[in-house]
Amino acid sequence: MAAVEQTIVETQPAPVPKITARSVDMYYGEKQALFDVDLDVAERHVTALIGPSGCGKSTFLRCINRMNDVIDGARVEGTIMLDGENIYDKALDVVQLRARVGMVFQKPNPFPKSIYDNIAYGPRIHGLTDTKDELDHIVATSLEKAGLWNEVRDRLQEPGTGLSGGQQQRLCIARAIAVSPEVILMDEPCSALDPIATAKIEELIDELKENYTIVIVTHSMQQAARVSQFTAFFHLGKLVEYGATENIFTNPTDERTQGYITGRFG
Amino acid sequence: MSTFVLTAALLMIAYFAFRHGRSRALAQAGGKSHALHSLPYYYGYYVALWCGVPALLLVVAWTALQGDIVRALVVSDLPENLRTLPAQELTLLLNNIVNIAEGAALMPADNTDIQAAVAHYQNLQDIAFGALIVLAVTVAVAGILFARGRISPALRARNSVEQAAKWILIASSTVAIFTTVGIVFSLLFEAMRFFRAVPVTDFLFGLEWSPQTAIREDQVGASGAFGAVPLFAGTMLISFIAMVVAAPLGLMAAIYLAEYAKPKLRSIAKPALEILAGIPTVVYGFFAALTVAPMLRNSGDLFGLSISSESALAAGVVMGIMIIPFVSSISDDVITAVPQSLREGSYGMGATQSETIKNVIFPAALPGIVGGLLLAVSRAIGETMIVVMAAGLSANLTANPFQAVTTVTVQIVTLLVGDQEFDSPKTLAAFALGLVLFVITLILNVVALTVVNRYREKYD
Structure with missing residues (x-):
């Protein structure tokens, strides 16, 4: 069926796949949102999901940490393996999955708490620390990794909602990092930010890929080209084309991909 | 006509x-x-x-x-x-x-x-x-x-009409404000007449309430005592019991309805809960006096406690049940209004539903919840009928919920019922009580607003 329309470019030296999705179908009630998606996400690389609005890229992203479980009537068929373990296995604890697969959302959503408590939220609920010093350390290193430490070190007790939009988004990234996830999912993390804040986040993503596997949904093709090593193009719930970013952008094999990246539709 | x-x-x-x-x-x-x-x-x-x-x-x-x-x-x-x-x-x-x-x-x-x-x-x-x-x-x-x-x-007819509309709106809001001012003044003047007969300190700090004034010099009860402390203590005791019942029940009901219940169940359960608010308070009074009070007395006997048939406990518990909808309905609304993005953020961190509610949603909804609780408190303070029927009229100064107590509003009613001369301290005492009650609820509201503003979080 849909697999015929999909071309996988096999020219890359294949890095170790961290996530392996096979024949993923996803339904919101009666409506099917994803059709037979096969996708391998490379470990410690950035994979960008692009495509026009409503193409299923965010839906696929939210399948990876089972965020769609929250929605009534949503169901997933097929398998998504994280390190060879099916995350839709009934035996799997979704709490542990989400500790391993962190998420950053489209709009910065700091909790109505202090900056410190925002970062400490994950370590506290997962019981990662025993002493205040350990927690302080996690908070500091997470903020450092998110490039926010120097801006907020003197006001950790102030509310996180008082930061600027870009700072809030970096706070959310720091919050995700604090539980030492293996994968970080980013759902259009820069769409609510100005160009300077966007540049900072992109720089940060580039640094984070040394330690984390990153999957990012973006509407900006320039952003996908700048930050990612692999790009997947979704259209109408199907994965149309997937491969190394430079191949997708310079030499797409599918005419729909070509049309989208040259701005003819979408 | x-x-x-x-x-x-x-x-x-x-x-x-x-x-x-x-x-x-x-x-x-x-x-x-x-x-x-x-x-x-x-x-x-x-x-x-x-x-x-x-x-x-x-x-x-x-x-x-x-x-x-x-x-x-x-x-x-x-x-x-x-x-x-x-x-x-x-x-x-x-x-x-x-x-x-x-x-x-x-x-x-x-x-x-x-x-x-x-x-x-x-x-x-x-x-x-x-x-x-x-x-x-x-x-x-x-x-x-x-x-x-x-x-x-x-x-420029549009501009003139808009101006006129603005003035009509201003006039409407002024009516409400002037009514309040009028109520305050009517209370104030009558209360001042009362304080001419009874010193303010006796009223505010007196520990005995027996508003009997004799018609003839030699009658029993010729010396009335107008110490309001037992009344306010009774009001506070009953309101406290009511809130002990209503706050946890109402909050937990609200959390269940807002976070756990399926939409279908919620659409039935929420109006059903709100029916509680529509029951006339007299009916609650029957329920308290005829069902709850004897039940409490009998179960108290089992444990060797002596609970009088008219007790603060019976009135407080039933009043608590009455105000559950005030707590639950408003809390439910504010919990539902917490942005979905905060829930997703918390779930995305691997928090369970109850952790999310406890650590993120509840703090975010707190200002609104406090508002709901305060509305419930003011409702409890102002409630009269249940207390008349279930808690009695005797002005005991006690913190024991098993005894009969009386409240400010109940005394106001008893003072003004029947034929009264409007120049005796007995009748005028009602206005003084009303004035103090008004001041107390005003202070409560100011405190509540300050608390709510201090902890308010802003979302886009």
Whole structure:
């Protein structure tokens, strides 16, 4: 069926796949949102999901940490393996999955708490620390990794909602990092930010890929080209084309991909 | 009734003024509405407002003043021997005249003075109303003539109408504020009369409440005691018990409804819970006095506790059940209003549903929840009927919930029920109690607002 329309470019030296999705179908009630998606996400690389609005890229992203479980009537068929373990296995604890697969959302959503408590939220609920010093350390290193430490070190007790939009988004990234996830999912993390804040986040993503596997949904093709090593193009719930970013952008094999990246539709 | 007919007639005239203004503006613009500064109907409203508002204000002012002026004129025409009666008797006489004139009392056949006065009164009323009709219609027509003269395509009718709308809104909100001020003053003046008889300190700090004043010197209870402390203690005790019942039950119900319940269940359960708020408080009173109180007394016997049949506990528990919907409904609304992005953020961190509620949603919703709780508290403080029926009337100063207590509102009712002379401290005490109660709820509200503002978080 849909697999015929999909071309996988096999020219890359294949890095170790961290996530392996096979024949993923996803339904919101009666409506099917994803059709037979096969996708391998490379470990410690950035994979960008692009495509026009409503193409299923965010839906696929939210399948990876089972965020769609929250929605009534949503169901997933097929398998998504994280390190060879099916995350839709009934035996799997979704709490542990989400500790391993962190998420950053489209709009910065700091909790109505202090900056410190925002970062400490994950370590506290997962019981990662025993002493205040350990927690302080996690908070500091997470903020450092998110490039926010120097801006907020003197006001950790102030509310996180008082930061600027870009700072809030970096706070959310720091919050995700604090539980030492293996994968970080980013759902259009820069769409609510100005160009300077966007540049900072992109720089940060580039640094984070040394330690984390990153999957990012973006509407900006320039952003996908700048930050990612692999790009997947979704259209109408199907994965149309997937491969190394430079191949997708310079030499797409599918005419729909070509049309989208040259701005003819979408 | 005839004023009502006059008002209706003025509104009709205003309606024709509206149509006239609109068509005149259109005619001046040659039928093209885009040649006008404002839409045609704004010119209609412009003329209608000039016609209706001054005339209606005149009617209101006239009816407010007419009674007093006519009475004064009637008095001045009374024969010398009646006019010089003492003020109270004169008032009685006047009331009698008015009643006769309105057909509520019989005309005395033998008293020509009164017959003359009644005729005079009726005559004056007729003249006054006739004058009002003529004046109001004149003002309305003058308004139309003035406004239609000003209509031209360049007239900024929209701006004028918007201004008028603003002033009407301001007037409406002022009515509410002045009513509050009026209530405060009426309480204040009566309370001051009370404090002339009983010192403020005795009232505020006295530990004994027995508002009996004797009619004769030698009666029992000749010395009344007006110490309000037992009443306020009783109010606080019962409100506290009510909140102990209502706050946890209401909050947990709200959390279940907002976060866990399926939409279908929620659509049934939420209105069902709100029915509790619609039950008349008298019915809660029955329930407290006839069901809950005996039940508590019997179960108290099992544990060797002596619970009187009228107890603060019975009243407080039932009152708590009554105010559950106030807590749950408002809490449910504010919890539902917490942005979904915060929930997703928390779930995305691997938090469970209950962790998310406890750590993220509850703190975010706290200001609204505090508001709901305070509404419930003020409801509990003001509640009277349940306490009358279930907690009794005896003003015990106790913190023991198993004993009978009484509250401020209950005492206000008992003080004012029946025939009372309005210059005895017993009756006036009700106003002093009301004043203090008002001050307390005011302080509660101010505190609540401060708390809510301090912890308020802003979302986009």
